[in-house]
Amino acid sequence: MMDAGNQTVKESDGFYDEQSWITADELAFRRRRKFRCCNLEYWKNLDRMNFIYLIAFTLLLIIIIAGVLTAHKESSRPAWDIDRLPTHVRPSKYNISLYPDINNLTVIGFEEITINMSDSTAYVILHAMDMNIQDCILRDESNTAIALRAYFQRKELLVVHPRERLSPGTYILSINFTYIIRNNLAGLYYSTYTAPDEKTRTILTTQMEPLDARKAFPCFDEPAFKASFAISTYKPKGYIALSNMPPVEDVRREDAGVVYFDSTPYMSTYLVALVICDFEFVNTVTATGIPIRVFSPMHQACDFHFVYLMVTRLLIQVEKLTLIELNDTTLAKNVSRRVLEFYENIFNISYALPKLDLIAIPDFAAGAMENWGIITYRETALLYNNDVAANSDRQYVALVVAHELAHQWFGNLVTMKWWNDLWLNEGFATLMEQFGVDDMFPSWDVMTQFLASVREPALSADSVSGIHPLHSEPNEILSRQDIDARFDTISYEKGASVLRMLSSILSKGIFFNALTAYMNTYKYQNTISEDLWFSIDKYIQDRISLKFDVKTLMTTWASKPGFPVVNVEFVESNTSLTISQQRFLSAAAMKETKPLKVPVSGSEAVWIVPLTATPLTRRFDDKCTQKIYWPPDTKAVTYSTELKNGCHPQGTNDAFLANLEAVGYYRVNYTARNWQLLIEAVENTNGKLTGSDIAALIYDAFALNMYNLLDVNIPMQLLQVAPTVFPLQYPYVRFGT
Numbered sequence: 161m162m163d164a165g166n167q168t169v170k171e172s173d174g175f176y177d178e179q180s181w182i183t184a185d186e187l188a189f190r191r192r193r194k195f196r197c198c199n200l201e202y203w204k205n206l207d208r209m210n211f212i213y214l215i216a217f218t219l220l221l222i223i224i225i226a227g228v229l230t231a232h233k234e235s236s237r238p239a240w241d242i243d244r245l246p247t248h249v250r251p252s253k254y255n256i257s258l259y260p261d262i263n264n265l266t267v268i269g270f271e272e273i274t275i276n277m278s279d280s281t282a283y284v285i286l287h288a289m290d291m292n293i294q295d296c297i298l299r300d301e302s303n304t305a306i307a308l309r310a311y312f313q314r315k316e317l318l319v320v321h322p323r324e325r326l327s328p329g330t331y332i333l334s335i336n337f338t339y340i341i342r343n344n345l346a347g348l349y350y351s352t353y354t355a356p357d358e359k360t361r362t363i364l365t366t367q368m369e370p371l372d373a374r375k376a377f378p379c380f381d382e383p384a385f386k387a388s389f390a391i392s393t394y395k396p397k398g399y400i401a402l403s404n405m406p407p408v409e410d411v412r413r414e415d416a417g418v419v420y421f422d423s424t425p426y427m428s429t430y431l432v433a434l435v436i437c438d439f440e441f442v443n444t445v446t447a448t449g450i451p452i453r454v455f456s457p458m459h460q461a462c463d464f465h466f467v468y469l470m471v472t473r474l475l476i477q478v479e480k481l482t483l484i485e486l487n488d489t490t491l492a493k494n495v496s497r498r499v500l501e502f503y504e505n506i507f508n509i510s511y512a513l514p515k516l517d518l519i520a521i522p523d524f525a526a527g528a529m530e531n532w533g534i535i536t537y538r539e540t541a542l543l544y545n546n547d548v549a550a551n552s553d554r555q556y557v558a559l560v561v562a563h564e565l566a567h568q569w570f571g572n573l574v575t576m577k578w579w580n581d582l583w584l585n586e587g588f589a590t591l592m593e594q595f596g597v598d599d600m601f602p603s604w605d606v607m608t609q610f611l612a613s614v615r616e617p618a619l620s621a622d623s624v625s626g627i628h629p630l631h632s633e634p635n636e637i638l639s640r641q642d643i644d645a646r647f648d649t650i651s652y653e654k655g656a657s658v659l660r661m662l663s664s665i666l667s668k669g670i671f672f673n674a675l676t677a678y679m680n681t682y683k684y685q686n687t688i689s690e691d692l693w694f695s696i697d698k699y700i701q702d703r704i705s706l707k708f709d710v711k712t713l714m715t716t717w718a719s720k721p722g723f724p725v726v727n728v729e730f731v732e733s734n735t736s737l738t739i740s741q742q743r744f745l746s747a748a749a750m751k752e753t754k755p756l757k758v759p760v761s762g763s764e765a766v767w768i769v770p771l772t773a774t775p776l777t778r779r780f781d782d783k784c785t786q787k788i789y790w791p792p793d794t795k796a797v798t799y800s801t802e803l804k805n806g807c808h809p810q811g812t813n814d815a816f817l818a819n820l821e822a823v824g825y826y827r828v829n830y831t832a833r834n835w836q837l838l839i840e841a842v843e844n845t846n847g848k849l850t851g852s853d854i855a856a857l858i859y860d861a862f863a864l865n866m867y868n869l870l871d872v873n874i875p876m877q878l879l880q881v882a883p884t885v886f887p888l889q890y891p892y893v894r895f896g897t
Contacts, residue, residue: 240283240319243638244382248279251286251380251387253423258348258377259394260364260436265341265350271377273333273387282325284333287374287381288318290347291339296320299332306331316371318378335378343523347375348434351523353457361457363399363437365521365536367529370579370643373429384577384686386426394418395436402435402455404533406515413438424532425512426684428575433531435519442489444497448504450511452496454489456520456543488543491554492518492561499562499596503569506595508676509683512573518542518561528560530567530589537564555604559593566592574679577686580637582646583630583718584687587655590614591663594656610660611822611855618653619827619863622723623744630655630718631689650721657825658717662710664823665770665788666700674699689718707790708768716767716794717825724767725827725869728818730834731800735808737789737816740798741769744827746867766795769826773818775809776841776848783807785820815841817849822856829864835874843881854882 253274260267269291275284284298296311298320307323320333341350341364348366355361366376374381395401395411401419404427411417424432439455446452496518504510513533524538541560544553570588594614598606621627628650637643663671678687678695693711700710717723724741731738743765771789778784784807792799809816815837818828830838838857841848861875 240285240317240321241314242285242317244634245285245287245380245385246281247384249275249277249281249284249380251385252276254377254379254387254389254391256377256389257392257418258434260341260348262350262362262364262396262399262436267339267341267348269335269337269339269377271335271337273335273379275331275333277326277328277331280325280327282321284320284322284326284331286318286320286333286378287316287371288313288337288378289316289372289374291337291375291378293318293378294336294338295334296336297334298322299334301330303332316374337378339375345523345525346372349523351521353522355457361438363435363439363522365435365437365519365524366433366531367525367536368432368531369430369529370647371430371640373432376432376434379429381429383428383430383575383579386428386575386684386686388423388426389432390421390423391432391434392418392420393434393436399436399438402433402437402517402519402534404431404433404531405513422514427532427572428686431530431532431572433529433534433536435521435534435536437519439519441517442493444493446497446501446504446511448501448510450500450514450516452493452500452516452518454493454496454518454520454542456489456539457522488545489520491544491546491557492542495558495561495597495600496565498600499565500568502596502599503565503592506672507569507679509569509573509679511568512683513568516568518564528564530564530571532568532572535564537561555597555601555606558597558601559606562596563589563593566596569679573684574682575686577688578634578637579643579646580632580634581687581689583651583655584689584692586647586652587630587659590652590656591659608851608855611852611859614653615657615660615822615825616859617649618657618825619723619744619859621649622654622721623863623867624746627721629721630658654825658714661717661770661823661825662696662714664821665706665713666696666704670700670703689714708794712794713768713770722765723826724765724769725829725864726769726771726818727829728771728773728816728834729831730809730816732809732812736800736802737773738798738800739769739771739789739791741767741826742797744863744867766797767826768794770824771818772820772824773816774807774820775814775816777810777814778807779817779820779848779853781807813837817853819856821850821852822859827860827863828856829860829869832871835861835870839874839877839881842878858882 251273255272257270258267259269273286293311293313296308296318298306298308300306306326309321309323311318311320313319318335341348343350343352346367348364350362350364352360352362368376371381373379379385380387389404391403391405393401393403395416395418397414397416400413401407401411403421404424405422407419408422409418409420411419435455437455438458440458441453441455443451443453496516500511500516515533517534519534519536520539520542521536522539524536526538527541528535528537537560540553541557544557546554566589567585570592571585574584576582576584591614594606594610597604628646630650637646666674674696677699678692681695682691690711693714696710700706706713722743722745725744727740727742729738730736768791772785772787773789774781774784774787784804787804787807789801816830816834817838818830819826842854842857845854858875858878861870861878864870865872865875
């Protein structure tokens with residue numbers, strides 16, 4: 161027994177009442193302690209580590225709850241709510257009829273889509289946006305209507321839900337739809353211009369890339385869903401209708417009616433185009449018989465065209481008139497003919513369509529759009545008036561025209577499978593525009609300008625953290641914002657620069673022949689980056705020998721962001737080069753605490769650098785300049801390589817130059833002694849250096865200084881001495897930060 165004041169508690173009773181013996185003060189204290197977490201005094205006296213533990217536990221609990229809710233949300237998404245269309249339901253043919261009202265700005269549309277199903281499915285899912293679906297009918301191969309549970313629009317999707325699961329086979333999907341024509345520069349939209357009589361004229365035009373064909377007609381609006389398109393459209397009096405293919409049933413300008421166009425070859429939805437306008441044109445024909453027309457508003461195209469019409473109607477010969485630039489469209493006409501012939505010749509692949517139209521659109525978001533057979537342009541990118549425009553405008557028009565013509569092969573004939581490989585379209589077109597214009601206007605020396613107009617903007621954009629590589633995984637590019645962001649300097653200028661480097665490695669002739677093999681293999685199909693590397697490797701395997709296959713080499717440049725700075729040091733005692741590399745990043749980026757997608761250093765930040773290098777005394781000796789000093793393996797960061805026999809420096813004052821003509825996509829740094837020798841060589845060049853060599857030295861020096869890798873005196877000395885010998889070829893220096 162235990163004595164507790166005046167009370168007695170028996171242990172043998174099996175009951176122990178604590179409150180029966182504690183005092184009133186003790187009980188009050190325990191009650192206060194029980195609810196102390198609700199007390200301000202408790203929080204003041206709480207141990208710091210306990211406080212940290214409490215915060216960590218709370219955050220962990222929040223993360224777990226958020227994860228559970230997110231997983232539930234994902235698992236509860238209906239089967240039709242998808243980011244990418246299923247690949248077992250594919251279109252093969254569209255028959256599209258549009259009836260636009262140009263006065264009321266409305267469209268009534270009808271279409272039939274032939275669909276092939278390779279597997280059974282519960283839904284037919286395609287795209288439709290900003291339109292009203294009036295009716296939807298699904299038929300099988302025997303033309304029997306299939307009962308539908310429903311059809312509905314959600315987000316940017318049109319979902320057709322049959323009552324029974326569909327078996328594999330061919331089906332016809334018929335859709336009636338209406339929508340309002342807007343001036344939003346997307347889908348089918350209206351554009352206006354002011355004629356010389358001060359009246360406002362309205363035209364209808366399209367812009368489908370990247371995701372806006374779904375605003376013009378319901379479709380499988382992804383690049384890989386290629387199909388043939390047969391389009392017809394109503395046009396009012398005084399207008400003409402143009403599309404990808406020539407009309408099979410046309411209507412005169414003076415009449416109203418429906419124009420029926422021939423069926424296109426297999427192509428992606430973003431290349432479909434339709435223009436209803438009152439424009440005039442000038443025309444020409446290529447050596448292979450392709451008719452080319454350049455359209456613009458009457459007051460910009462009519463002078464030459466009407467003179468041509470009047471004279472030919474009087475049966476007078478006018479061959480000499482074709483050489484006279486009397487209007488704004490003549491330059492584009494001449495460039496398009498010459499460059500199209502150049503591409504047909506260099507690719508050894510004929511232009512695939514029976515005609516080519518180029519059209520200046522008054523309201524246009526991009527510079528131009530490569531719609532197959534009917535290229536649309538911003539007016540400033542197509543029209544050139546020799547009396548009022550600068551020579552730089554002339555070159556700009558020529559380059560944009562050549563760029564879009566290159567797309568008729570790279571992008572239209574062979575198309576990237578998804579937007580993560582957009583560079584396969586834009587990188588090639590950016591490079592080919594240079595070759596095309598250089599062939600027509602060699603005096604412009606655009607390949608020397610390539611360094612300033614293409615390579616330097618790419619290096620600038622690519623020298624910051626967070627930039628994307630040329631090729632990403634498809635699931636990294638899903639939203640409109642993701643896709644729009646790919647139309648940038650990396651896809652265009654870096655793509656072109658990396659391809660130019662590959663062209664230099666292989667030689668231009670082998671490079672173009674390999675591209676021909678690639679396009680012949682994949683024409684009317686879709687590709688990914690690896691398909692290109694595989695095709696080139698297959699073509700060159702018995703023709704040239706490289707230390708690394710093209711796939712291994714180019715993957716290091718295409719599948720990771722950034723580029724290296726290559727440090728080159730000549731070791732005089734054993735006539736060798738010591739070479740090292742690191743990712744070229746701003747000082748701020750190199751200090752970031754968060755891990756970068758590609759580390760600043762280490763084996764994961766290594767590129768296979770095709771280094772060209774030579775003493776200046778051997779600068780124009782092909783035996784030395786065409787030698788490529790490869791790294792010993794794919795993970796070499798620092799290594800030595802022996803100079804080729806006969807390519808050693810001639811004395812201690814013979815400067816060393818690397819990355820000849822700046823064709824390599826990397827920057828070069830030298831020892832302080834070699835920089836001084838190069839400065840002297842620039843000042844007293846006497847033909848030892850080319851314009852590209854000098855410009856590259858200036859660009860590299862300023863960039864290296866900006867990123868704290870070189871003393872500021874070096875670029876300033878180069879800039880001081882360079883203009884005295886080569887004043888014309890230096891555009892302003894621009895770098896990213």
